[in-house]
Amino acid sequence: MKHIIVLGAGPAGLSAAIAAATDRKNPCRVTVLEYLPSPGRKLLASGSGKCNITNCLSAEEMAARFPSGQERFVRPSLSAFPPHKLLEFFEERGVRFKLDAAQFHYFPQSERASDLLDALLLYAGSLPIRLCCGVRVQALPLEGKQIVGVQTADGLIRCDGVVVAAGSPAAPSLGGHGSIYPLLEAVGHSIVPPVPALVGLQCVPESEIWSGKLSGMVLERAALSLDARKVTRGEVLFTHTGISGPAVLDLSGRVARILAQGEGPVTLHLHLDRAVSAQEWRTRLETLRRNAGKSSVSAMLRTTFSRAFSDHLSLVAGANSCSCATLSGGVRERLIELLTSMPLEIPATESWQRAMAASGGVSRSEINRCTLRSLVVENLAFAGEVIDVDGPCGGYNIQWAFSSGKAAGLGLAGGVA
DSSP states (O other), rough: OOOOEEEEEEEHHHHHHHHHHHHHOOOOOEEEEESSSSHHHHHHHHHGTTTOOOESSSHHHHHHHHHHTTTTHHHOOOOOOOOOHHHHHHHTTOOOOETTTSSSEEEEEEEEHHHHHHHHHHHHTTTTEEESSSSOEEEEOOTTTTEEEEEEEEEEOOOSEEEEEOOOOSSSTTTHHHHHHHHHHHHHHHHHHHEEEOEEEEEEESSOOOGGTTTTTTTEEEEEEEEEEEEEEEEEEEOSSSSSHHHHHHHHHHHHHHHHHOOOOOEEEEOOOSHHHHHHHHHHHHHHHHOEEETTTTHTTTTOOOOOHHHHHHHHHTTOOOOOOOOOOHHHHHHHHHHHHEEEOOEEEEEEEGSSEEEEEEOOOBBOTTTTTBBSSTEEEGGGBSOOOOOOTTHHHHHHHHHHHHHHHHHHHHTOO
C-alpha cells in the first residue's frame, strides 16, 4: 500500500486524507501532519463556532461567484464534489443541517462546528490514517522531480506523495502562518504574494464622508463597487475605523491586492440602498417638494435610514438646513450621488489577525485544475487555501476546502500506483 503524507489537518487536509485512504482502485496509507497541537482549529472557529459549511447553490452557480480568473480553476473540484454531496457525506455520519433565515446558508442543525470535526475525525480513525499534531515541517526533499518524504525536527518521513493543505497566513491565532511557502518555492513552485481577504477595510480618517460616529450602523441592502466588473451586494457595517460586512469582505481581497501594489488609497463607491435607483430618488424628492415641502431632507431619509445616518448624510450633502421645498438642484444631485455612489477612500485593510482568508498562494498556473496535482513536481498536490483561490463569504471557501481536498487526495492516490 502506497504512503501519502497530507500537510494540514483542516477541512482540506482531512478531506484529502479520507479521499486517498478510500480511493477505490488504489487506497493509500495516509499520515496527516498538523502544525498545531490539535486539528481543525479554524473550522471550529468559523461562523462564530456555528460553521456555515456551504450554501444552496449548484456547483456551477457557486463557481461563477468566485473572483474573475478563478471560476474555471475551481469548477472541476466543485462539480466532482458539489454542495449536496458534501451535505450527504456528513448526514451519512449523523450530522443534520438547516438553512438560515435567508434560506441560503447551511449550518449544522446543532449550530456546533465541533459536530463536523468530530464526524471527520471519527471516520478518519476508521481508515488507515494516522494524525500527528504539533509537527513542524522543515523541508520537502527532492530526488529528480519527485518528493521522497517530509523532513521534520524528528527526522525524514518517507512517502510516495504529498498533499499540501497547510492554509495561509490568515487568522494566525488559529494557526495561520504561511511557513509552507518557502518550502514550496524551494521545490520550484511560484507563490503569488498573499494579502488579507475576507477582512474589514479602513477608511481615510479625515474623509468628509466617513465618520466614526456611524460605528455600528448597518446598511442591509447595499452594493459596493471597485469598478464596473467588481460589484458586491449585501450588508455593509460601519466600524470605528472603516467598513465591514459581507459586501465589504467579498471585495476586500481585490482591494488588498491593489494596495499591495502601492496603488492606494483605493476609492470604492457605495450604493446605500441598491433597491432604489438615482431616478427613483429624484422622483421621491420631487413628490415631497410638491406635497410635503416643509419636511426636512433628513426626515425624508429616515424612511429608509436611521436618524443618525440621515442627519450625517444631509450634513455632508449640504442639505442639513434645507427643507424638501428649498432644496437646490446642485444640492439635490449631490445628495443623490451620495445615496447611490458614495465615494469611500480605503488606505488599508484590517490586519491578518482579523482576516478569514488570503488572496494569493500557490500559483494556479502550476496546478492541474482537474486533479490539483502539481505541474512542477510529479508526486505533489494541493488543496484549500494554500492555493491562490479565495471565494466570497457564505460557505464558498469551506466548500472549496472539502471539494479541493477530495480532488487532491484522489488525484494523488491515482498517480502513485
